[in-house]
Amino acid sequence: MKKLLVANRGEIALRIMRSAREMGIKTVAVYSDADRNALHVRYADEAVHIGPAPSNQSYLVGDKIIAACKQTGAEAIHPGYGFLSENPAFAKQVREAGLILVGPSPEAMEVMGNKLSAKAAALKYNIPMVPGTEEAITDVVVAKIRASEVGFPILIKAAAGGGGKGMRIVDRVEDFEEQMALAVSEATSAFGDGSVFIERYVSSPRHIEIQILGDTHGNIVHLFERECSVQRRHQKVIEEAPSSILTPEIRQRMGKCAVDVGRSVNYTGAGTVEFIMDDDLNFYFLEMNTRLQVEHPVSELITGIDLVKEQIEIARGKAISFKQEDLEIKGHAIELRVYAEDPANDFLPDIGTLQTYTTPKGPGVRVDDGFEQGMEIPIYYDPMIAKLITYGADRTEAIDRMIRAIDEYHITGITTTLGFGRFVLQHEAFTSGKFDTHFVKKYFTPDVLKTQNADEAEIAALVMAKLLKEGSKVAVAETVIGTESNWVKNRKAL
Known part of the structure; x- marks a missing residue:
């Protein structure tokens, strides 16, 4: 593999290209009209235009990706995450074109891409499952009886897709039929597949996932866990590694289960096995993501392993470069x-132009981004600007560094989640480790950000008053007339 096409955009495209460059591999970028001047296009050795801004006319068109490989002589494709990364039809298309996909087989994608077939595969290894149905609901009357046996509240879930779509919580048997109809309708609309199943609803779950790697020589290892319980709209916002609640014994058992899930489909490449955990620290298989995760940097930092390099070497046919006991x-x-x-x-x-964009630096701070000052946030894609990652000797130091990094991250022109991040990191529920996937619903309201802004304004006013009292007119003039002070910039960044 001498040339790699990255079938993605933004920060993940850049992150992959940087590891490839360190390995001496040439890279090819693809871009839509909206990304003509994007950083990943400028960074790559070559770039190919693949169509209009909407992703269904560019980044999601497999034929255009394959054609770009043929045009540039790229032997392999790294799909990153999102777009075509978990599309088994595209994986087959890549294989039929005689190209290498940096990822698992289309067969593994197909099994794990459906929650019911994924559960069936995992059951071969006796992986713990939330009580419920092991097949799609076809008879609502039978399903209602089964729901009563499992016990309410019940969770109705779409077999395909994710992100909270096609999901309904049912508290009473009287509401079951109506909620099932809504779940089927939403699943059909979102995924083209109305299959749903039921599980007992775990009321205060933690979301814990295990990073795994598998190669073509039969080796599968895990790189410990990530805590991903702080979410909004069933999507992760803050992740950390390791989890603050896992004991060594539970970690070992979860790691073994994750490896066994990988074995159930002869998994190759990087993948993530997701679990939910209840108040008693019982864990249950949720699903598997057959790609690199957005939050992979936290696993890299606590293990010292470059996951993208491992992915590429596995795709080249090499064995994993380390053993489980080495980690x-x-x-x-x-x-x-x-x-x-x-x-x-x-x-x-909140789409707009990055009028100010200054990233934090210093010990233990990593920023994975794909933007610079003056660029616009396109309306066509996911609104993530960057991933801000901090590393410390322990959890307290990592939190302290994250708060410092948030304060140094200056963004104006758009509203961001930086202020929300600071709120979470300073909340007692988070610092104590006593939180679950309902953190936002339990603790966050828009008023808390207004309070933060007011507090910062009050501090600034006190500073100004002190300067005036001391007669530091020059300093006051510089503060008012000169470059914006940090508190003003931070306030705008909220």
Whole structure:
């Protein structure tokens, strides 16, 4: 493999290209009209235009990706995450074109891409499952009886897809039929597949996932866990590794289960096995993501393993470069997804131009991004601007560094989730480790950000008053007339 095409955009495209460059591999970028001047296009050795801005006319068109490979002589494709990364039809298309996909087989994608077939595969290894049905619901009357046996509240879930779509919580048997109809309708609309199944609803779950790697020589290892319980709209916002609640014994059992899930489909490449955990620390298989995860940097930081390099070497046919017993957890890492969203308005996207964009630096700070000052956040794609990651000797240091990094991250022109991130990291529920997937619903309201802004304004006013009292007129003039002070910039960044 001498030339790699990255079938993605933004920060993940850049992140993959950087590891490829260190390995001496040439890279090819693909781009839509909206990304003509994007950083990943400028960074790559070559770039190919693949169509209009909408992803269904560019990044999601497999034929255009394959044609770009043929045009440039790229032997392999790295899909990153999102877009075509978990599309078995595209994986087959790549294989039929005589190209290498940096990822698992289309067969593994197909099995794990459907929650019911994934559960069936995992059951071969006696992986713990939430009580419910092991097949799609076809008879609503039978399903209602089964729901009563399992016990309410019940969760109706779409077999395909994710992100909370096609999901309904049912508290009473009287509401079952109506909620099932709604779940089927939403699943059909979102995924083209109305299959749903039922599970007992775990009321206060933790979302814990295990990173795995598999090669073509039969080796599968895990790189410990990530805690992903802080979510909005069933999507992760803050992730950390390791989890603050896992004991060594539970970690070992979860790791073994994750490896066994990988074995059930002869998994190759990087993948993530997701679990939910109840108040008693019982864990249950949720699903498997057959790709690199957004939050993979926290696993890299606590293990010292470059997951993208391992992916590429596995795709080249090499064995994993380390054994399970070689790995140990070193330190603690936290990731905040910095979105162009307004937390005070139900986290709705806030598209615009990055009038100011200055990233934090210093010990233990990593920023994976794909933007620079003056660029626009396109309306066509996910509104994530960057991933802000901090690393420390322990959890406290990682949190302290994240708060410092948030304060140094200056963004104006759009509203971001930076202020929300600071709120989470300073909340007692998070610092104590006593939180679950309902953190946002339990603790966050738009008023908390207004309070933060007011507090910062009050501090600034006190500073100004002190300067005036001391007669430091020159300093006051510089503060008012000169470059914006940090508190003003931070306030705008909220």
